Amino acid sequence: xxxxxxxQLAIVSVRLLPSAKETAQxxxxxxxxxxxxxxxxxxxxxxxxxxDGARPPLYVALGVHPSTGKHCSLGASCDFDERANAVADxxxxxxxxxxISWIPG
Numbered sequence: 001x002x003x004x005x006x007x008q009l010a011i012v013s014v015r016l017l018p019s020a021k022e023t024a025q026x027x028x029x030x031x032x033x034x035x036x037x038x039x040x041x042x043x044x045x046x047x048x049x050x051x052d053g054a055r056p057p058l059y060v061a062l063g064v065h066p067s068t069g070k071h072c073s074l075g076a077s078c079d080f081d082e083r084a085n086a087v088a089d090x091x092x093x094x095x096x097x098x099x100i101s102w103i104p105g
Contacts, residue, residue, distance in 0.1 A: 014046070017029065026048050026049060027048040028046070046059050046083050057078070059076060059083040065090075
């Protein structure tokens with residue numbers, strides 16, 4: 001396999017969306033993938049949910065199917081990093097992802 005140059009590597013980035021920083025609403029993160037050479041595209045979101053009496057918060061991952069563009073529920077977990085990895089893994093290979101629910105629309 002030929003070596004991959006740094007400008008060919010895809011980077012996954014997670015950022016808190018501004019509207020969630022400024023209000024009391026549940027926080028939402030945007031997950032993007034790309035590089036300076038290829039550009040960036042949104043591949044999913046992570047929503048924070050608080051249930052009555054539950055700690056820590058529950059993180060719900062939504063992925064964008066890389067071929068169809070459809071939004072897919074990728075499950076929930078108390079582990080934020082695991083949800084971010086679920087979105088990245090789904091983007092890399094949606095056929096191997098677990099806990100997928102297609103969202104109509």
